[in-house]
Amino acid sequence: MNYETNKELIDGMKRSGVLHSEEIAKAFEIIDRKYFIPAEYCEHIYLDRPLPIGGGQTISQPSTVAFMLELLEVKKGDSVLDIGSGSGWTTGLLGSLVGESGRVEGLERVERLVEIGKNNITKLNMSHISIEKAGDKLGILGKTFDAVLVSARAEELPKELFDQLNIGASLVIPIRNSIFKFKKTPLGIESKEYTGFAFVPLIY
Numbered sequence: 001m002n003y004e005t006n007k008e009l010i011d012g013m014k015r016s017g018v019l020h021s022e023e024i025a026k027a028f029e030i031i032d033r034k035y036f037i038p039a040e041y042c043e044h045i046y047l048d049r050p051l052p053i054g055g056g057q058t059i060s061q062p063s064t065v066a067f068m069l070e071l072l073e074v075k076k077g078d079s080v081l082d083i084g085s086g087s088g089w090t091t092g093l094l095g096s097l098v099g100e101s102g103r104v105e106g107l108e109r110v111e112r113l114v115e116i117g118k119n120n121i122t123k124l125n126m127s128h129i130s131i132e133k134a135g136d137k138l139g140i141l142g143k144t145f146d147a148v149l150v151s152a153r154a155e156e157l158p159k160e161l162f163d164q165l166n167i168g169a170s171l172v173i174p175i176r177n178s179i180f181k182f183k184k185t186p187l188g189i190e191s192k193e194y195t196g197f198a199f200v201p202l203i204y
Contacts, residue, residue, distance in 0.1 A: 055110035088117035106131035153199035
């Protein structure tokens with residue numbers, strides 16, 4: 001559905017049942033999608049669909065982003081890794097959710113999008129978020145996080161991301177046509193699958 005305003009989009013996601021958290025709703029208010037979409041798609045800013053952002057990549061469908069953020073359950077003060085940050089929208093949303101006491105590190109593989117994303121998040125005046133060019137390995141080896149969000153489709157589970165989770169942390173990632181939530185517990189990894197989604201491929 002193509003909404004006219006950001007408020008209409010947020011209200012529509014609430015009515016559809018995909019958006020429950022008031023903190024996430026507030027993040028959508030603050031981090032308006034219009035700042036992260038190429039000018040040629042200005043008529044479709046609040047369309048609840050993915051839109052091209054260059055380099056064969058897309059900015060994700062708002063309701064899918066809301067669904068994944070609900071699953072991720074980030075809190076104020078959390079450290080978060082945002083893999084496939086694209087034009088920077090999810091990085092900004094996560095930055096709003098964790099607050100200034102938290103930290104969000106975005107990674108993007110497409111060089112042009114790294115620069116676009118960096119430019120976009122600079123306008124947010126959030127010193128606790130950043131976007132960098134992704135390295136040869138998936139994620140940031142040797143570091144651990146309270147949550148990891150992956151915004152592109154993996155064909156198989158990249159298990160190296162489990163080593164980058166703190167105990168109690170969540171990983172939300174699309175694998176083939178499903179979104180998976182993994183939670184790292186003292187006893188091991190818990191998982192849950194949500195079917196019926198489509199994403200651009202994860203490059204790594």
